[in-house]
Amino acid sequence: MNKNGTDIQFAVIGSAGDGTIAAGDILKRAMAGLGYKVIAFDIYPAEIRGFGKCISRVRITTEQAYSLKRHSDVLISLDDSYAIPHVGEVRDYGAVIYESSPIARLPEGGHMTAHVKPSQLPYGMQVRSISERVTASARSRNIVVLGYLAGLYGIDPQAFREIIADKFRTKAQAVTVQNTAAFDAGYEVGQSVFKLDDVQLGPPVRKGDSGKVTMMTGNGAVVRGCIDAGLDTFFGYPITPATTILERLAAELPKHGGRVLQTEDEISAIAATIGAGYTGARAATATSGPGLALMTEMLGLGVMGEVPSVVFVSQRGGPSTGMPTKTEQSDLNLAVFGGAGDAQRIVLAPTNVEGCYRTAGKAFEMAEKYQTPVVVLLDLYLSNRYETVIPPDANPFAPNLNKGLDAWRGDGEYPRFADTDDHISPRALPGEEGGMHTVTGLEHNQLGKPSDAPENHLAMNAKRHRKLDGALSHPDFTICKRFGDEGPVDVGILGWGSTFGEILEAMFAAQDEGIRCSAMKVVMLSPLPKERIVAFMDDCGTVLVPELNYEGQFANLISGALGRPVTKLTRSTGAPMQVEEILAEIRRLAQAKAA
Amino acid sequence: MGEAIHNVIIGNGSAGNGAAITLRERDPDCRITIITMGSLPFYNRYDLPRVFRGCYDWREILVHPLSYYDDHSITLRRNSRVTDVDARSRTITFAHNEVMHYDRLLVCAGGQGYLPEELSDYRGLMSGFGSFEAAMTTYKALPAGGTLVMLGGDMIGLDLARTLIDTGYRVVLLTNEYTFWPHRIAEDERDGFIQALGHMGIEVVDGVHPVAVEEGEAGKPARRVIFDDGGDVQGDVVMPSYGLVPTAEFMLGSGVDIERGLLVDPMLHTTDKNIWAAGDVCQIWSAEDNAYRFYYGWNNVRLMGEMAARNVTGANEAFEGLEDERLRIDKKGHIASPFWEH
Amino acid sequence: MSEPRKAKNSRAVRPGPAPGEDQVWYSDDPRDIGWVRENIPCQTACPALTNIPAYIQAIMEKDYGRAYEINREANVLPGVLGRICSRPCEDVCRHGQPGNGDPVNICHLKRSASDLKHVGHRITESLYTPSGKRVAIVGAGPAGVAAAHDLSLLGHDVTIFERERDPGGMLRYGIPAFRLPRDILHVELHNALRLGVELRTGAEIGKGTGQTPLARLRKDYDAVLLTTGSMAAVKLPLKGGVGRDDPTSIEGVEYGLDFLMEMHRGEKKKVGKRVAVVGAGFTALDCARVAKRLGAEEVTIHIRTAEEYIPVTKDEIFETKREGVRLKGLRTPVELLVDENGALHGVEFAQNRLGGWRDNGRRQAIAIEGSEFTEPCDTLLIAIGQRTVNDYLDVKLALDRWGSVKAGEGGKTSVKGIFAAGDFVSGPTTIIEAIGNGRRIANGIDQWLMGHQRRRQVVRIEPVAGPLRERSFDFIESQHMPTATLTKRAGALTCEVETGYGEEVAGTESKRCYLCNLKYQIDIDNCIYCRACIEVAPKNCIKLVEGVEIRKDGTYGELKETRQWDEVGAIWIDNNECIRCGACFMVCPTKCITITRNEFVTQDI
């Protein structure tokens, strides 16, 4: 892919106090502003500021790309001790930029120059002293390096200056001035340096809709989706990597008439969300695996009480506190099965940033329509990764799908949990005349009264499960989709969530090698679109399921639900899957098939 | 088994690389580190005029493939400037504050272009040709068919001048005692050689003494060289070519004897038992001349590197400069220097 | 004012404040003395112990007069030394250490204090009560003048006997005016001697043409100080010219020192077209530059060792080369080549190799047999050194093997009441060494005359409210000394080459000084070990330490660093690395960092 156009990946590596992530952020925003397609992902430590490795990788392309590359073209080291192990990730004739005058006396091998390979091009610069000279502080080293990068590769400095101004908007004016000066100082040096590597920035491609192109993270897209879907209330509690949903909504939602509250914990957050849902508001919370674990009890209440609520779950490395800043897809079991009792809920998993937007909005439709909690499964890699996207022209989300009191025109007592043709009950909202009822976590009958009669529990369990079947054909929503070769193929790949980007890139590469293959993304994980998956599997000689967890939770879900074998490809390192890993497995399966 | 002996070579030119491969051949187990201030692997500096013949990619002038260093287990440290050598503790300190230990040190740091002190204020207005980067910068500064004003000459500069004339540029040469550096020219031969320069198409201005360089006026070429008699000459690029002076400053205070360059015996051994030197950086005692001598040129320098490496690894052989260092005039009436044969 | 307090002879720190100095502490603790010695490298390196950070701070505050006075306390000729000092201070300046950039131009700043002080500036001296003692000083060179000044300040009656027409010694007769303008020299010499010193010029002492025997002086005065310097050229026997010992008997050959001195006495000097200078000191360079100005076309300095080893500042070498003088190394002159008319036409040199290091810190050069070669020249100036002259002595004094007088503690010679100082004792050194030595010996004479020590050196410790510097100062580039253009210099023997810093440049340069007399310390009692200071430190200057080495002399040695938290006894500022930027001071949450100004002061006993 991208054989003709621009395809460059930058990796900024440093420690948490170096402003590594901020540098990556400015870089990707500037590049998106210039009109490149951007995919970017940051890796940062759980440690307190000042310690631990941070990596910000930014891939810019002119053709569509679906994931990051294994090899970076340019490595920018803000801290050699962290960046040195990553020198190998720079391709031949790629560039390595580093501090040429560290203040500490280094032992032999302690400096980047000891590690840059002959095939790579070293660029040393006096980052720290330039920062100190220009800003009287070493803190702007990251900005100095960005300036250098822009000067070296001839990137329009204005694009950076605007982003820098925007980034430090909330700070004192002097901060912006200083950082701009730091950028300019670095730029001047970069311009004067003789460029030796063959990293070339081609012109960006701007299509007709270029003016609308914007860059956002998965979490940012969720926020946008929430707002477009008319989210009324949001309750949240900070937890990596979902925190930014709270933060962004705290900033944005009030502008659209909604309310945000930071509660004292996840238990309180989901409780408040369900309380608001019960009252008729579109309500949501966002958390990660540990928060979801705390919330499962309350999610059970949502299922039992048939109260709409949306829970965005950005997965990270587990179990327990696990690896808070590392990505993983290991909360599938918890999201689909977690909680007490048979508490089926809708679980959706978008595969890219644009999908985050659509799924977020549709989650509210579904929660409302099917009167149930909806869990939207993201993961750190998707939540935090940036992609350039084109927002839709018109708001794609239905404002109100509540089957209201109007749907019930019977006599007698209002059956809040009446079993109907589509098993969805008419729901009255507090404040509505004639719809007063009680919701409880206890098993109850159609009137909402507690009942532990065996036939009642059987019937109500069936009702609560069968109403969700409607979600499989929810309008304007892709619950799964096939890519690649049509008809019978040697290798089929089933994927979900953030890993699907790598799956697509691997599948395209395999096709280039002449392997017949296709891939299917499954967005709706519960209830599972069994028929569509079975049809796909029927076409495939062998089925590969790559995912980021140890057990193969999705593979287990599929083979458990369908009784069919699949080949697992699991990785639980905390890092995203590599395209090459999937490709190698496709090759292996294709060869095995041939033999 | 103890740790492998660490042989460190400062300098990534002909001498340093000749030394490295010789060391590797003679000791398959030792550690070899080449240190260079440049950012490129070993390339042929004498080949740099090729940029005027369309060679814009540094990979084309590399002497070895990039895998060479890995294949021979040679560590190449680029962009690394040595600021200090401590012969007592056998450590090297880099400008980037790293400290490296060596067992045996081979200084092959070469030379750098000399600029007379009286012109030092005008350094910023002059171009260089000492590295690929400098060569490309000069190339870019010179418009097609433009004029290069060369101060001095020297065999490196004159080699470039030949190429420039071949490729359609003008070269104005202000001659002086450095014009035929490093060749020693007898007084009575000089006029003949100067004439030969003219035959080659070089516009020779003899007997002037430049004292200043200025930016050209609007609409005129970019540079103006002013003489002590008030006269001047104009060109797009001014390039000083006054021969080389050894890059030996970092060795001051190391404990090794230095005059212009590192003083070595014919075995290329410095006055420290663990330090050898080779190439343009060293002044070799010549028993024949009863004087310390420099030896220049690709072949001499490479031979020195190899010889030093042999002596590092136990040989005890004296270096003798190659014969035929004399400047000649060929059949076409052009100057021919053994310095240009590499 | 109360009278000066008397310190006891104990080692204990004198407690309590001096009058009007509520918070000031005076200490003679070896740790404090050692600190000042090691942490203010410039002052320690200065033979006169000039309080350099203090005067640079004064320049920063635009108080040039005070800066001048601080200088003058150590060195009575700041304007002179600001031009021609050999600058041992700059060699050790912390700003010049690896990674810190270039040393502060201390000498240029010293000159700027002198140049920029108010035209109406008046010098201040606190005088001692007259002692009634009389001291004769022989020689009005830098050592003699410095000693005369201090002795007269201490209350003694001083008379200087000078054989030349004017005072100044080497300053006036050895250094060309393009390096040291005579009006500056005149004013500062005058100021040094105006406290009642009687100056008798044209007054030769001792044997020979001397009108006054030394023995007579010894009788007439309570003490006699000999500061007659090293005013003769070191002889260089050279073959050639029909075996004559004295090469100057050949036309075109002169000793450089004599050449300069004769010129400065007013003789018209001439040189040939091609001038060779043999030697490697300031005199050699001066000779070459004078020769160039006198119209020589080709001037070459021939050095026995190499350019790197000669005891001259890099700037001086650079300016010399800029004026067109060439330096050639590794050669020793062996023979003069003389034409049939007896005039010089060339010098034969032998090629040298470098030998070991000599005691005086110079490299040895060893001629290689059979390596002779010829350099043509019309004039040869020999400037290979100076020597002391003792043939005027009519009193028998013990001499060393170089013919210099032997002087013990306090400058005492073998004859009671006769003292010696400066180059006359040590052999040729530098002006600043002569001045420093002159002052020290003056102190010794004072002690001898009065029967007890009247002054001593202690460390004055004074709290400072804040850092006085900003981090941004560290990025100021070294300010170049502006020089006269080459065309202006050509042929002009009195056109000063260095034109001096203007006020703005001096201010800029002064900010570069790290003010190493400021001592940054962490009060461990209040330190919470939070490392906020380390976070902001620009260098590896704040350390986690387990202990500190105490040397035999009671001073501090190396800090013992550790990364083991349970061994960290202190977070400590390593003042040897500290560049006094103040960043740590600003950030400390418990304000446990203190700054004090620590400097040597002379205290009355």
Next chain:
Amino acid sequence: MTEPLKPVYLEDKLNEVRGDGHLRYRSSSLPTWCPGCGYFSVAEGVATALNRLKVPLKDAVIVSGIGCASRFPFFMETYGFHTLHGRTLPVATGVKVANDALTVLAVGGDGDAFAIGGGHIPHAARRNADITYMVFDNGIYGLTKGQTSPTSVEGFVTPSTPYESHDRPLNPLMMLLSYGASWVGQAYAGRPHHLTDMIAEAVAHRGFSYLHILSPCVTFDKTEMTYANLDVRVRDLPADHDPSDRLVAMEQATRAEAPALGLFYREERPTLIDGMNDIAARATGKASGKGKKNKK
């Protein structure tokens, strides 16, 4: 007249520090808190206090939850337990009940204590479990990078309260005084000596001791609970303050704008273990009628 400035001699001070012995309470790894963090002051204080009280390393257990403050056990050489967010006190209570000979310290930040863990504190306090609970209050969430916390000032602007926080900060001292804590005190990281004294006193107290420590977050709070602000705001409790008078203590605690440093309230009453011993005694029929004091 001001005191003349005495020179500080490093080795004198080092000898003092090393002779003191508190360094052995530190672990060998350097704390990973941001340089300048007030928690360093607490760490130093705890080490010094435990040393002063001669608590053997093996007999001390430090339990923490989640947060910057809860990193604390890693930097001490004693037993430590880094548990879950907000669940510090239940774990600490478990430790104490299992072995009442141990000296148990519970530590955490203001979020851990009063947000997710807020529900646990009243219960630990009223039980009078013999635990020293130290809350390092920096008024902000450091680990999640700067959101508002239960003790953040009203009007605090953080990423999660971009239009200012409208919540009133908790008054932990008032809470703890009303929860029935038997020892309530306050200290400030910027006054290390006083902090150390207070820690020593809190640890020495039999029963649930609550020490509130004002400790700036230098990374995320540049405006409110900074050293500069606190230096000006803090005051000492009045010299005649009676720590046995809960109402007077509450009156002092209400003046949150000028936090008072010192011991607010102290009472001696049977601890959780005393109660358990009493129940055990009653159950086995050996009741003496009154709860026995637990020997330390």
